[in-house]
Amino acid sequence: xxxxxxxxxxxxxxxxxxxxxxxxAGYEILTISRSQDSSLNHLNIAMTEPESVEVMEQWLAERxxxxxxxxxxxxxxxxEVRGPEKNLKQLSAxxxxxxxxxxxxxxxxxxxALNSLVTQQSNLRWLSLSAKVGSIEDNGLGGWYSYRxxxxxxxxxxxxxxxxxxxxxxxxSVIAMHPGTTPSGLSDxxxxxxxxxxxxxxxxxxxxxxxxxxGMSPEGTGKLYxxxxxxxPW
Ligand SMILES: NC(=O)c1ccc[n+]([C@@H]2O[C@H](COP(=O)([O-])OP(=O)(O)OC[C@H]3O[C@@H](n4cnc5c(N)ncnc54)[C@H](OP(=O)(O)O)[C@@H]3O)[C@@H](O)[C@H]2O)c1
Numbered sequence: 001x002x003x004x005x006x007x008x009x010x011x012x013x014x015x016x017x018x019x020x021x022x023x024x025a026g027y028e029i030l031t032i033s034r035s036q037d038s039s040l041n042h043l044n045i046a047m048t049e050p051e052s053v054e055v056m057e058q059w060l061a062e063r064x065x066x067x068x069x070x071x072x073x074x075x076x077x078x079x080e081v082r083g084p085e086k087n088l089k090q091l092s093a094x095x096x097x098x099x100x101x102x103x104x105x106x107x108x109x110x111x112x113a114l115n116s117l118v119t120q121q122s123n124l125r126w127l128s129l130s131a132k133v134g135s136i137e138d139n140g141l142g143g144w145y146s147y148r149x150x151x152x153x154x155x156x157x158x159x160x161x162x163x164x165x166x167x168x169x170x171x172x173s174v175i176a177m178h179p180g181t182t183p184s185g186l187s188d189x190x191x192x193x194x195x196x197x198x199x200x201x202x203x204x205x206x207x208x209x210x211x212x213x214x215g216m217s218p219e220g221t222g223k224l225y226x227x228x229x230x231x232x233p234w
Contacts, residue, residue: 004028004066005213008047008110009074011035013184014129017206018071025210030063032056032110033074047074047109048101056113064117069125071213072110076102077147077186084144096146103150104157111161123171125216126161127209130154130176130224137233155224155234162222173221177212179205180227200227 005022009015010031019029031042043059045052060067076099077084085091107128118124132138134151155176162174181187181194182205191199200208208227215229224232 001066002026002028003068004030004063005068006030006032006060006064006070006110008032008070008072008106009129010042011037012073012075012186013202014179014182014205014209015071015073017202018073018209021203021206021210022071025214027068028066030060030067047106050109053109053112056110057116060113060117064114067117067124069127069213069216070110070114071209072107072126072128074102074106075129075131075151075186077144078189083189084147086143088145091145096149099146099150100153103147104153107154108157111157118165118169118172120169121171122165122169124165124169125172125213126158126165126174127213127216128154128158128176129179129209130158132178132226132232134176135224135232135234158224159222159234166218166221171218173216173218175212175216175221176224177209178224178226178232179209 005027007015007019007029010019011033022029029041032045034046036044045055131151133144133148134155136152158174158176165172165174180200181191181198182200182202183191212225212229224234226232
């Protein structure tokens with residue numbers, strides 16, 4: 001039976017490339033995003049809203065029989081008007097709140113929707129795209145308060161989830177991953193001076209994500225991975 005993978009945030013740059021890469025690798029694809037899509041296996045929903053959990057749960061219950069795992073690609077850094085903070089003065093409750101909603105709560109709600117499907121026999125893989133700048137240990141530059149704080153919160157969520165699901169389902173694995181700097185709507189305003197040899201195409205980034213996903217194991221659960229497969233300190 002063909003295995004399926006759920007891609008959340010499937011209509012962003014990396015999410016879209018991951019979806020293509022998974023199809024090449026032979027998986028059936030389920031997708032969730034806030035974007036419309038006429039595909040039968042797509043759910044269009046505002047996953048930051050609490051009401052979305054029940055809808056996603058029902059939608060997944062009808063489709064998740066052969067689910068191998070989830071790759072959650074949703075993330076937010078700036079909008080058309082505002083960018084990440086350069087200093088403390090620019091930090092505001094509303095921007096932090098928005099960052100937490102998109103970067104953390106969208107991941108929590110999808111995990112809650114899947115929770116009842118994680119049983120003792122389950123070997124589900126969960127991979128959330130995080131960011132190296134969310135590592136507290138790695139932070140040498142400061143700035144980008146809300147993005148860094150919300151990704152650090154996502155990292156703690158992933159650690160907790162790996163422990164809870166790991167107790168219930170010893171074969172499950174739950175990780176966060178830094179995808180590497182990739183041109184996208186999220187990164188474009190910040191990559192003009194970025195070294196070209198450290199800027200990776202969406203297709204290369206997607207290949208790396210699928211490779212890390214396929215290499216996931218219960219022994220390696222509860223960690224933040226670099227796109228080269230090494231572990232980044234939390
Ligand atoms: N690109 C990089 O250099 C880089 C580096 C480090 C980490 N990352 C992480 O990689 C992930 C993918 O980023 P990307 O580069 O592909 O960026 P992107 O093209 O801007 O995609 C962002 C994704 O997040 C979704 N999203 C944004 N705001 C949302 C909201 N309010 N509610 C629901 N969904 C929302 C978008 O949904 P729609 O498709 O519906 O718009 C899209 O799927 C993010 O978690 C990001 O933090 C990226």
